[in-house]
Amino acid sequence: MTDTARSWIASANDPCTDFPLQNLPYGVFSTAGDRLRCGVAIGDRIVDLAAAEKAGKLDAAGTFAAPVLNDFIALGRPAWDRVRARLTELLAEGGDRDLPTVAMADATLHLPIRVTEFTDFYASKNHAFNVGALFRGPDNALPPQWTHMPIGYNGRASSVVVSGTDIVRPMGQVRGENGPEWTACRRLDLELELGAIVGADTPMGERLSVEDAERAIFGYVLLNDWSARDIQAWEYQPLGPFQSKALGTTISPWIVTVAALEPFRCAGAPRDNPLLPYLREERPGFFDINVGWSLNGQEMGRTNYNVMYFSSAQQLAHHTESGCPMRVGDLLGTGTISGPSRDQTGALLEMTQNGKEPVSVNGETRTFIEDGDTVALHGFAQADGYRIGFGPCSGTILPARG
DSSP states (O other): OOTTOOBSSGGGGOTTOSOOTTTOOEEEEEOTTOOOEEEEEETTEEEEHHHHHHTTSOOSTTGGGSSSSHHHHTTOHHHHHHHHHHHHHHHBTTSOTTSOEEEGGGOEEEOSSOOOOEEEEOOOHHHHHHHHHHHHOGGGOSOTTTTTSOOEEEOOGGGEEETTOOEEOOEEEEEETTEEEEEEOSSEEOOEEEEEEEOSOBOTTOOOOHHHHHHHEEEEEEEEEOEEHHHHHHHOTTTOOSGGGOSOEEEOSOBEEHHHHGGGEEOOSOOSSOOOGGGOOSSOOEEOOEEEEEETTEEEEEEEGGGOSSOHHHHHHHHTTTOOOBOTTOEEEOOOOOOSSGGGOSSHHHHTTTTTSOEEETTEEESSOOTTOEEEEEEEEEOSSOEEEOOOEEEEEEOOOO
């Protein structure tokens, strides 16, 4: 497909749309009184993939009628490529104007996959250094293994939700002056991330190379790993985050495929030391994706995915190092994406120096997230005349249920 390819759907040709013909991200939607089914975003419309397949315009083994994309993803890369090529043909100028579509404004978007497992990583050197320096000082900010392997923890698949879902402020145990206290979280935070969707099962006992891991990733979503920093500070030693990360993880409803991002492939952050052979990449595993976040409509931080130290393919390869089986629908969070300056940080913990340097949000002071606040992530890869966008990824905080 050329950079100048255009669609018969006029809104897809707007250079500011997230969903041009070059994108074609997958999601799950419903309309009033109708069932959930799979769709593709194009301009301000959604291609009803279930109806298109029923009409004989697509062949995906009947998987598009399902209320999640897992069955389609499990068909593998040849099917992904074939369907993408066919959709491009149908939606291009001179294509099939009888292709069934619905207005995005009339649709409700749902969680696009059945999340089988969720693992969150810690792959931005800027973020890791900033957080480590806050609690251990700059001379001891990074753990000794950090530049040698991707660091992560197993999160909760059960609390992954789609954009627009409200998040309840968690209750928890925190450190008090006279011992532990039971309280509503006082230091609620966001984490600006991408999430990689695993598109292939691997059996227990087998390992993936970085190259195989790259081929096993179906696509990416925006991801906000909501974090209760005061609960986290009390619980995380010696086994890492637990309840402080279980309150909710918000993802965008549209999965942007690796195929759509391929023109934006680029290198990541410079390396401090050579990696062990099993983590070395034959080609760059990052993408030139502009990402940022806003609080109550005010833009707060902006950076780029290419500041990251470990790619999702390296993270997936490392995840299987022990023979850990992976499944279609596994979600791998990149970790917080932060640049080197304060206005490039992807979490309030960094931006406010753990609450010591408040920020102004629409004339109000903030150190961490308050009840009623809405956090929204955004992301897109910019080309000449079009961009590959991810759509919305937002959530509003509700009061704790103490």
